[in-house]
Amino acid sequence: MHILSLSADYCHISCRNASETIAEHCINLAETRTDIYGKPSDTITAAGDSVASIRQRGKKWHVEVYRLGVRKGKSFDTKRAAAQWAVVTEADITARHERGEYDTTGPGVRTVRDMLDRYLEEVTPTKRGVRNETARMRAFMRDPIAGVSLASIAAPDIAAWRDRRLEAVSPASVARDMNLMVSVFTRAVKEWHWLTANPCSGVQRPKDSPPRERRISEGEIAAICHACGFDPAGTHKAVTKPQRVAVAFLFAIETAMRAGEICGLTSRDVSGSVARLDMTKNGYGRDVPLSPRALQLLARLPETDGPLFDITAASLDALFRKYRDKAMVTGLHFHDTRHEAISRLALKIDVLDLARMTGHRDIRMLMRYFHRSAAEVADQLRSKSHERS
Template sequence: MCEHAITNLELKIKDTKLGAMYLDEITPAVLGAYRDSRMTGLEKVTGATVNREFNLLSHVFNTARREWKWIATSPTTDVRRPKAAAARDRIPTEDEIGRIETALGFDGDPISTKSQAVAVAHRFAIETAMRAGEICALKKDWIVGCVAHLPADITKNGMKRDVPLSKRAIELLGLLPTPEKPAAPLFGISTASLDALFRKARERACVEGLTFHDSRHAAITRLAKKLSVLDLARMVGHKDLRMLQVYYNESAADMAPRLD
């Protein structure tokens, strides 16, 4: 199992009733209550997130049952899993991007404010398919030539990743001011501030139903036309190729000319 994912799950359950219980005390009813609290609590999460957490818990209980003989049955087998929501397919138009950039005070020139940094980060996300947290953590010495080397501790799946940078992505980085400290993140903004400023700009620009993370969907949609599914998976950090199949939806007629 991914150490990064295990650590995240440990932090989530540590202060809950579940985290204080012994293995043989955890029943399907207890796990059902945990599922409901995750989906309706203050830090509400999606069904997909709960399913990932249950996959890890299932591995724990099955190991305890099969290898260690600590329990007779796994309580996860009798818990109803939430249905994953349909994947978002929202892609920003150039007009929407332009309106948001105007609301953020960005005109394409080198930047000097955090709002402008958000605009550059959004464009950079559309070029690279990097997540907001990865962009906000990006440091100068991680970039070698035309590749951004992301360390394992900032990626969602806990694995290091090399992200190729287009000429446009490198140009966007050139609009950022030099950090005061060499080890400081290039964009000089936290993920929370980025999210808040983006949402405010979106409202001022009268753009509905768009999130910063939709830039990743836009990027992957564009990159799928240029990269093979294996190369795209390496670039964006997907281990399950099935998650990318939706982006490769050419018809047989579209593919036919490439056969000759």
């Protein structure tokens, strides 16, 4: 075999034996390349749009070939075999491309960015969390995965994207990102027929972070209310925004409602001692029973035709953090009120009634919010023991 040129498309090969197959040519070429350059390097870069990357994973050698927008990978026992396969695969991709087997209008040209763009245009606007999902999709588009061809996208690409996200955000955020990415690929497979399989299948999600166990003490409640200029025992109306933040804070501890649910509450949603939430985070409505204390807090709000608290969820979060810091309370988020409320309510009502009140359709999810100390359980046991005696 005589090598005239080592160009990326491996076209300049003349054979001594005309019966040699193309695969044999390519294997011989790989062997010749080894003779010329030594052992195959970890990354073999050819001219033009072609890169072969070889890495050792455990006892195996994994090779990935990217050529003309197509990506393929395989594992071998030896590095030499991996390098030979890379050359054969590059030649095969080139030949198939020249025969027109890669549709220039189909997945051979479409990228992950094209898929994300279509989902963002057609699906995201139909969701309640459109603003949040749009921001996450834009973050996906800034990642290198957006440029990967749908014809070559595979589990290793998803895993690499996951690892990059883990360097920037928490494991819980990455888990939510992966759920969204699965939904996007599922739509591309089942409805658009842009893919035949979901590359997210089999990719391990980050382990869940331990649930927060932050409880809120009576001293912290008093300090935050004081910082907001609100007297919980008084009767005056909460006319300023800081005062309404304090009322929302106390109301959340009493009802276990989320910040967005509280901010969207209107007088039309409250009938007697029940607040009706037509649409919640999980997509279902629910009725929230209001305790006498919760009704007293609502009575402290000025009358309005709009939302009772007259504050947006974003403003509530920002102002709560401001007055929390003013009260010198550390490590507390507004959402921790939900943990506190559920832990308190568990002492008063049945767990199934509690799940209906909080909107948890899975009792296991309720357990992430239910945090009672061993001392509290011991006190309850003593109380019940005294009742029986």
